[in-house]
Amino acid sequence: MxxxxxxxxxxxxxxxxxxxxxxxxxxxxxxxxxxxxQVVIGAQVIDEGSAEATPDRVAEALRAYTPVSTSxxxxxxxxxxxxxxxxxxxxxxxxxxxxxxxxxxxxxxxxxxxxxxxxxxxxxxxxxxxxxxxxxxxxxxxxxxxxxxxxxxxxxxxxxxxTSSFFYVDTLEYLRRGGRIGAAAALLGGALAVKPLLRIEDGRVGSLERVRTSARALARLEELAVEAAGEQEVDVYVAHLANPERAEALSDRLRERLADNLGGRELWSGELGAVLGAHVGPGMIAVCLAPLDPLPTDPD
Missing domain, CATH: 3.40.50.10170 (Rossmann fold)
Incomplete structure (x- = not known):
């Protein structure tokens, strides 16, 4: 139909x-x-969300240079x-x-x-x-x-x-392998030995800034999130792949700084799923802010 x-x-x-x-x-x-x-690890095709398609398994396969792709x-x-x-x-x-x-x-x-x-x-x-x-x-x-x-x-x-989505990766190599970012941008990131800050821009991965250390990247993600929230009511999600300590630290800071924006709603935090994890690699941290404005107001 x-x-x-x-x-x-x-x-x-x-x-x-x-x-x-x-x-x-x-x-x-x-x-x-x-x-x-589906995530494809070596020759095995696995549905995302199944017990076999864990983020840990994807991270381990990427570190070991086992072929990982998605479908x-x-x-x-x-x-x-x-x-x-x-x-x-x-x-x-x-x-x-x-x-x-x-x-x-x-x-x-x-x-x-x-x-x-x-x-x-x-x-x-x-x-x-x-x-x-x-x-x-x-x-x-x-x-x-x-x-x-x-x-x-x-x-x-x-x-x-x-919605605003910001993230950093330890290396652009995994995005380059999957064709999700240009080879020139990946080469530039590696050559400068920097931590690339990225955003989702018109449906694509776009370059935002480059900083020298993971600590600085985390601090910038915090500032970008606060700026994007402004005075709006927002839902917030912090995601990571094989980087729970830094994700927890960022979540704690944002719970404090965005308390008014959250209005008592829970800030979500969790590990990225296998399919997206396959493209960003271990170490990734992301923050997503979704304003509530588009939601209709419930009648009294």
Whole structure:
């Protein structure tokens, strides 16, 4: 069926992919369906989220120069999720995914939408990681309130567009290997022996600054997060790969400095999933801030 329909009188189901980094219990609580990407370690293909696809295993494989790559979900896997939603009484699906600049997942969703038994609106979040997850959560909030498929898709796009994602990596080598950043930029980072600060910019990895030490990188991430938050109410997530101590230190600082912005909500912190971890490498620290503004105000 068409990927631009509105749906009928039933509920709208939100689908996303495993790179959205939503804790399983959060996705379940909000009725969000998560379709896994795959990580390929050596010759083994593993669904992200399975017990075998651990961040530790990915980090170890990268350090050992074991070939690690990733794979988008097949259109058939997306279609199966849409068919299940239809079978369970949904009138439409809004499918919110990792930036099309970084993965073919969005394309798989578009292909599946053509054959779906109900209208499917596919949203390119232009984000990576929890930036996509926060967009899906906003979508689920509107869906739970009875919003149309178009309303649900619009709020997902709005929140994703308002979200800021900053990170640093110990080396650009892993991003270069996966084709997620240019060879010239990777060479420059290595030649200067610096810690590159990066951001997600229009769906791509963009260079932000270069600093000399991990400690300085952490301090700059803190300042960038505070600047991005401004006076807004925000949700905040700190992610890492094989760098728990620095992630905890950054989380503690941001809980203190962004207390007013958080308004009592929990600051999330966790290890990056296997698929994204395969592209950034051990040592990565990221912070994502998603304003609450795009979310509709609950009626009194």
């Amino acid at each position: 068409s990927s631009t329909g509105q749906g009928g009188n039933g509920h709208v189901v939100v689908v996303t992919d495993s790179t959205a980094s939503l804790p399983a219990q959060v996705a379940a609580e909000h009725g969000i369906v998560v379709v896994p990407l 988008r979900p097949a259109p058939a896997a997306m279609l199966a999720a849409y068919e299940r939603a239809h079978a369970e009484g949904a009138s439409a699906v809004v499918s919110v995914h990792i930036s099309s600049e970084m993965s073919g997942t969005y394309e798989s969703a578009l292909l599946a939408a053509r054959d779906a038994p109900l209208p499917v609106l596919v949203v390119d979040s232009r984000q990576v990681g929890i930036g996509t997850g926060y967009a899906a959560l906003a979508a689920a909030h509107v869906a739970a309130g009875g919003g149309s498929a178009q309303d649900v898709a619009d709020v997902a796009r709005a929140r994703a567009a308002a």
